[in-house]
Amino acid sequence: MSTPQRRYDLPCTETPSAWYNIVADLPKPPPPPLDPRTGQPAGPELLAPIFPMALLQQEMSAEKWIDIPGAIIEAYNLYRPSPLIRATALEKALDTPARIYYKYEGVSPAGSHKPNTSIAQAYYNKQEGVTRISTETGAGQWGSALAYACSIFGIECMVYMVKVSFHQKPYRRSMMSTWGAECIPSPSNTTEVGRKILAEDPDCPGSLGIAISEALEDAVGREDTKYSLGSVLNHVLLHQTVIGLEAQKQMEMAGDEPDVVIGCHGGGSNYAGLVFPYIGDNITKGKDTRIVAVEPQACPTLTKGPLAYDYGDTAKMTPLMQMYTLGSGFIPPGIHAGGLRYHGAAPLTSHCISEGFSEAVAVPQLETFASAITFARSECIIPAPESAHAICAAVREANAAKEAGEERVILFNLSGHGHFDMAAYDAYLAGELTDHEHPEEAIGKSLETLPQVPGA
Ligand SMILES: *Cc1c(COP(=O)(O)O)cnc(C)c1O
Numbered sequence: 001m002s003t004p005q006r007r008y009d010l011p012c013t014e015t016p017s018a019w020y021n022i023v024a025d026l027p028k029p030p031p032p033p034l035d036p037r038t039g040q041p042a043g044p045e046l047l048a049p050i051f052p053m054a055l056l057q058q059e060m061s062a063e064k065w066i067d068i069p070g071a072i073i074e075a076y077n078l079y080r081p082s083p084l085i086r087a088t089a090l091e092k093a094l095d096t097p098a099r100i101y102y103k104y105e106g107v108s109p110a111g112s113h114k115p116n117t118s119i120a121q122a123y124y125n126k127q128e129g130v131t132r133i134s135t136e137t138g139a140g141q142w143g144s145a146l147a148y149a150c151s152i153f154g155i156e157c158m159v160y161m162v163k164v165s166f167h168q169k170p171y172r173r174s175m176m177s178t179w180g181a182e183c184i185p186s187p188s189n190t191t192e193v194g195r196k197i198l199a200e201d202p203d204c205p206g207s208l209g210i211a212i213s214e215a216l217e218d219a220v221g222r223e224d225t226k227y228s229l230g231s232v233l234n235h236v237l238l239h240q241t242v243i244g245l246e247a248q249k250q251m252e253m254a255g256d257e258p259d260v261v262i263g264c265h266g267g268g269s270n271y272a273g274l275v276f277p278y279i280g281d282n283i284t285k286g287k288d289t290r291i292v293a294v295e296p297q298a299c300p301t302l303t304k305g306p307l308a309y310d311y312g313d314t315a316k317m318t319p320l321m322q323m324y325t326l327g328s329g330f331i332p333p334g335i336h337a338g339g340l341r342y343h344g345a346a347p348l349t350s351h352c353i354s355e356g357f358s359e360a361v362a363v364p365q366l367e368t369f370a371s372a373i374t375f376a377r378s379e380c381i382i383p384a385p386e387s388a389h390a391i392c393a394a395v396r397e398a399n400a401a402k403e404a405g406e407e408r409v410i411l412f413n414l415s416g417h418g419h420f421d422m423a424a425y426d427a428y429l430a431g432e433l434t435d436h437e438h439p440e441e442a443i444g445k446s447l448e449t450l451p452q453v454p455g456a
Pocket residue numbers: 111112113114141142230231232264265266267268269270271339340384386387415416417
């Protein structure tokens with residue numbers, strides 16, 4: 001067996017000093033969020049009760065570069081720049097002429113890319129005097145990333161965790177408690193939304209849409225509390241661009257340039273973080289790097305959902321956003337990539353895909369775990385099941401290169417490690433996992449409830 005190798009490490013002084021805002025380079029601006037009551041573009045005043053002003057300004061910004069405050073860079077420098085690694089052992093295992101690189105975001109204390117935005121969000125909340133933040137979490141990565149960031153800046157943190165994951169991943173909750181946050185299963189009986197859903201279905205496994213509704217209700221109801229979202233919104237995607245900006249410098253150090261850049265896509269933040277700087281170069285420098293978003297077949301938002309205005313949450317409390325969506329009431333099967341079980345997608349990634357700047361592909365659960373195992377047994381890092389979707393697409397690219405007998409340079413985002421997902425690996429290794437058929441019927445039913453836009 002060969003040892004996996006070749007890191008391209010930037011000195012930590014090279015953590016980017018500005019985030020990249022793709023909005024500045026898009027030929028056609030993405031459509032604005034709408035106030036569901038009027039059908040008119042939603043101004044910052046609609047969201048001011050739940051987000052600090054600095055983040056709302058970033059949300060609406062068309063500036064190409066947004067400076068990263070020193071205190072955030074200092075916090076980033078605990079784990080940034082993250083390594084770029086040439087996957088020589090995986091290449092050997094696949095016997096492919098392709099050269100495969102991955103950017104590894106599992107080196108953060110929370111084990112994923114999510115602290116890139118949780119640190120920034122906690123910082124801006126602190127700046128504006130907020131003392132408590134509420135949020136939702138799916139598989140627990142976002143909740144733990146926010147708990148960690150809140151502990152840096154001395155902010156209370158309240159996390160509503162999707163119930164099925166709360167029970168599948170008890171140690172994510174332990175992590176949040178260790179960092180001083182409170183975490184309860186959603187739907188819960190502490191909010192009106194939660195109580196209503198539990199009254200209709202006491203065994204409801206929960207969904208991100210429901211947990212978002214609960215966290216929003218919590219924030220709206222308290223003077224000291226703002227709300228925080230771990231994906232989907234423009235400012236979150238913006239913060240994640242440190243990934244792609246570093247990767248571009250590191251690929252240069254490696255003397256190589258990717259033909260295809262791949263990210264797994266739940267809400268879209270780790271994908272956007274890696275690919276937006278590359279899409280920017282395609283637009284402004286005339287490059288033609290292929291870009292691929294990968295999602296699970298069990299929750300095929302990008303590949304089966306229409307591009308439509310929809311709510312971001314189940315209780316319909318958010319503004320309407322144009323995105324690929326399976327309907328805000330869609331509850332996907334309990335697959336093991338909890339972070340990819342969202343009914344919608346970021347408006348910005350949706351726009352990039354619908355404008356033809358990126359491909360989108362859906363992969364089945366079993367092939368995904370098979371590629372995770374191949375990766376773990378060659379590159380030695382045990383990937384998060386979410387990240388394994390990107391590996392799956394990278395393996396397909398490597399196999400296609402082999403069949404065509406051509407070189408191909410593949411770069412993907414390894415968004416996190418899978419140390420809290422070992423029950424999923426156990427289930428896979430015991431032959432207990434299955435592929436979920438496309439949930440056509442559930443999708444059709446859910447899409448019937450897409451909102452009418454007033455005046456449209
Ligand atoms: C949350 C998460 C995802 C999915 O969220 P995105 O916003 O689509 O990035 C993917 N990978 C890991 C490791 C995660 O924690």
